Amino acid sequence: MTTDDRQQFEQSREQNCLALGQDHEAFSHSLALITELDRYDYSYLWTWMGVPIIQMPADVLATQEVIWNSKPDIIIETGVARGGSVLFMASILEILGNGRVIGVDIDIRPHNREAIQSHPLAHRVDLVEGGSVDIPTLEQVRRLIPEGASVMVVLDSDHSRQHVLEECRAYGPLVTKGCYLVVADTLVGHVEEDQAPKKRSKIWYKGDEPLSALRDYLQEQDRFEPDPVLNGKLVLSSSPGGYLRCRS
Numbered sequence: 001m002t003t004d005d006r007q008q009f010e011q012s013r014e015q016n017c018l019a020l021g022q023d024h025e026a027f028s029h030s031l032a033l034i035t036e037l038d039r040y041d042y043s044y045l046w047t048w049m050g051v052p053i054i055q056m057p058a059d060v061l062a063t064q065e066v067i068w069n070s071k072p073d074i075i076i077e078t079g080v081a082r083g084g085s086v087l088f089m090a091s092i093l094e095i096l097g098n099g100r101v102i103g104v105d106i107d108i109r110p111h112n113r114e115a116i117q118s119h120p121l122a123h124r125v126d127l128v129e130g131g132s133v134d135i136p137t138l139e140q141v142r143r144l145i146p147e148g149a150s151v152m153v154v155l156d157s158d159h160s161r162q163h164v165l166e167e168c169r170a171y172g173p174l175v176t177k178g179c180y181l182v183v184a185d186t187l188v189g190h191v192e193e194d195q196a197p198k199k200r201s202k203i204w205y206k207g208d209e210p211l212s213a214l215r216d217y218l219q220e221q222d223r224f225e226p227d228p229v230l231n232g233k234l235v236l237s238s239s240p241g242g243y244l245r246c247r248s
Contacts, residue, residue, distance in 0.1 A: 014229050016233075017228075017229045017230070017232040017233040018228060018229060018232050019232075020232050020233055020235065021228060021231060021232025021233070022232075026235060027190075027235055027240070030235035030236050030237075031187070031190060031191065033236065034056075034187065034236065034238075035191065042056070043055060043056050043238060046060075046084075047084060048060075048084040048085070048087055048088040048091070049084075049087060049088075049091060049119070049120075049121070050119075051082060051083050051084040051087055051115055051116075051119065052081075052082040052083075052084045053082075053084030053085055053088055054081050054082060054084065054085070055084070055085060055088075055238070056236065056237050056238045056239075057236075058233075058234060058235070058236050058237040059184070059234070059237050059238055059239050060088065062230055062233075062234060062237070062239075062243060063088075063089065063154070063182065064088075064092055065230065066152070066180045066182070066230070066243065067089060067092045067093070067096075067152070068092060068096070070150070070152065070178055070179045070180060071096055071098075071099075071150070072099060072149075072150045072151055072152035072176075072179050073098060073099050073100075073146065073149035073150045073151070074099065074100055074101075074102060074144070074145050074146070074149045074150070074151045074152070075089050075093070075099065075100075075101045075102070075151075075152045075153075075154065076101075076102045076104065076141060076151065076152070076153045076154070076171060076174065077089065077101065077102070077103050077104065077153075077154040077156060078104045078105070078132040078153075078154070078155050078156060078157040078167055078171070079104075079105060079132075079155075079156035079157035079158075079184075080103040080104070080105035080108055080112065080116075080127065081105070081112070082112050082115065083103070083112050083113075083115050083116040083119075085154075085156070086101045086103040086116065086125050087116065087119055087121050087125065089101045089154075090121040090124040090125050091121055093124055094121060094124055099124065100124050100125065100126060100144075101124060101125050101126070102125075102126045102127075102128060102141055102144050102145075103116070103125060103126070103127050103128070104128045104129075104130070104132050104137060104141060104157070105127075105128075105129060105132075105157065106129070106130060106131050106132065106157070107129070108127055108129045113127065126144050128140050128141055128144070132157050132158075132167055132170070132171075133163070133166045133167055133170045138170055141174075142174075145174070149176075150176045150178070150179055151174050151175055151176050151179055152175065152179040152180050152181075152182075153171045153172070153174060153175050153180075153181050153182065154182040154184060155167045155168065155171065155181070155182065155183050155184060155210070156182075156184035156185065158202075159184075159185050159188065159202075159204045159209055159210050160204060160208055160209070161207070161208045161209060161210070161212045161213045161216075162208075162213070163213075164183065164209075164210045164213035164214070165213040165216055165217060168181070168183070168213060168214070168217040169217070169220075172217065172221070172223070172224065175223075175224075175246045176246060177246055177247065177248055178245070178246065179245075179246050180227075180243055180244060180245055180246065181224055181244045181246065182239065182242055182243055182244070183210050183211075183213070183214045183239065183242040183244065184210065184238060184239045184242060185209070185210050185238050185239060185242075186209075186210050186211040186214060186238075186239050186240055186241050186242040187211075187237065187238050187239065187240060188204050188205070188206070188209035188210065188211065189206055189207075189209050189210065189211025189212055190206075190211070190240070191206065192206065193205050193206070210242070211241065211242075214241070214242065214244070218244075222248075223246055223247060223248050224244040224245065224246055224247070225244065225245055225247055226241055226243065226244055226245075227243045227244070227245045230243045231243055
């Protein structure tokens with residue numbers, strides 16, 4: 001007779017996630033490898049269902065876990081880029097049989113809009129073009145959220161500290177209890193200037209990046225807490241420490 005070891009397996013998994021989160025040497029090795037891989041635009045090498053996703057594989061899996069476990073009705077992502085990320089999240093909602101993704105970007109280029117709107121998952125995506133913290137944009141986003149909906153937010157647009165902090169203040173209140181606020185690209189707050197990714201349209205350095213904004217935001221309010229298990233295993237990730245659970 002086979003023993004049901006699911007609970008034991010889950011306990012072991014969580015313990016290893018927490019232990020890995022405390023292993024500073026492993027994180028340092030991970031950081032060095034990511035820096036080396038950036039020579040090949042590593043995060044740009046992946047697609048989701050035919051569309052560039054521009055994410056590290058570990059972050060894709062982490063976001064999938066969050067969506068599957070919390071089952072939000074609405075996911076808001078600031079920063080649409082080429083569209084793979086909104087379509088990835090839409091695909092998880094499609095499997096769940098419910099929900100929509102609201103993609104917000106200051107500039108949704110025609111070819112990227114076409115790639116999203118012609119995709120088989122387009123029926124689960126709404127696109128909002130405008131500055132993510134501009135009042136008209138926020139009003140349009142709020143109109144797309146049904147009354148009583150559970151809401152998750154992913155912040156992945158302009159990565160400067162001030163902008164991310166403004167996004168946290170604008171979108172954080174929309175996140176509902178049990179759902180997540182994800183602050184992307186917190187890795188930049190861990191790298192020194194000579195390690196910072198250079199092949200970007202704009203370069204951010206430690207102190208003017210998402211991790212600094214996240215820390216400031218956590219000091220301002222007590223609705224969110226970092227998920228220690230999920231963040232613990234986020235090595236080889238662009239967003240270590242960036243997954244915040246809404247507790248109220």
